Amino acid sequence: YHYCLLTTSLVQSGWEVRLSNSRGVPYFYNPETRESMWEAPPGLSQEEIANLPGAKQYLPGAHHGANGERPAQVRASHLLVKHRGSRRPSSWKEPNITRSKEEAIAMLKEYASQINGSPEKFAELASKYSDCSSHSHGGDLGFFKPGQMQKPFEDATYALKVGEISDVVETDSGVHLILRTA
Numbered sequence: 001y002h003y004c005l006l007t008t009s010l011v012q013s014g015w016e017v018r019l020s021n022s023r024g025v026p027y028f029y030n031p032e033t034r035e036s037m038w039e040a041p042p043g044l045s046q047e048e049i050a051n052l053p054g055a056k057q058y059l060p061g062a063h064h065g066a067n068g069e070r071p072a073q074v075r076a077s078h079l080l081v082k083h084r085g086s087r088r089p090s091s092w093k094e095p096n097i098t099r100s101k102e103e104a105i106a107m108l109k110e111y112a113s114q115i116n117g118s119p120e121k122f123a124e125l126a127s128k129y130s131d132c133s134s135h136s137h138g139g140d141l142g143f144f145k146p147g148q149m150q151k152p153f154e155d156a157t158y159a160l161k162v163g164e165i166s167d168v169v170e171t172d173s174g175v176h177l178i179l180r181t182a
């Protein structure tokens with residue numbers, strides 16, 4: 001009976017948890033009503049919130065280890081496309097980068113569809129197209145700890161399972177695809 005109540009309220013609520021690309025933090029979105037909010041919608045119990053689609057992947061505590069903290073270190077590769085608003089609009093590939101952020105995002109989405117979830121393809125395209133000097137290592141950044149990378153990049157990496165590739169993630173450096181490798 002209770003299970004039935006829980007499922008009906010979830011069905012009625014229609015809420016889901018997503019990751020804000022620009023801020024690298026979770027938010028609540030209801031595709032039926034098109035409402036979105038940074039905090040959990042009122043009226044949902046903690047248990048209902050924890051069972052929303054996307055909650056396990058994106059809500060804090062979801063990716064914290066048993067002791068409630070983030071794993072000491074993670075490893076990731078990335079494909080960075082810089083734009084004219086990037087902190088350093090220059091790279092090995094292009095000394096003076098003038099493309100718009102929108103154009104950079106469109107390029108990244110095209111790469112994402114070519115990569116289509118393949119780690120091998122990710123490394124190949126990162127080597128060719130990433131505006132980060134890590135391109136020479138297939139985009140591999142090595143291991144890093146909390147506090148070492150720009151926050152949206154760190155949060156997006158920790159929200160990924162090992163082997164998963166992110167959506168478009170924005171930092172001051174530009175726009176990224178991230179593959180978590182450890």
Ligand SMILES: Cn1nc(-c2ccccc2)cc1C(=O)N[C@H](Cc1nc2ccccc2[nH]1)C(=O)O
Nearest residue numbers: 088131132133134137140141149150153171173
């Ligand atoms: C953080 N990092 N590691 C490398 C690296 C790692 C392994 C081998 C060679 C270079 C390059 C960088 C770096 O900051 N590169 C910047 C671009 C950039 N900005 C980033 C922000 C977050 C994560 C990675 C990022 N890479 C640049 O080349 O302009």
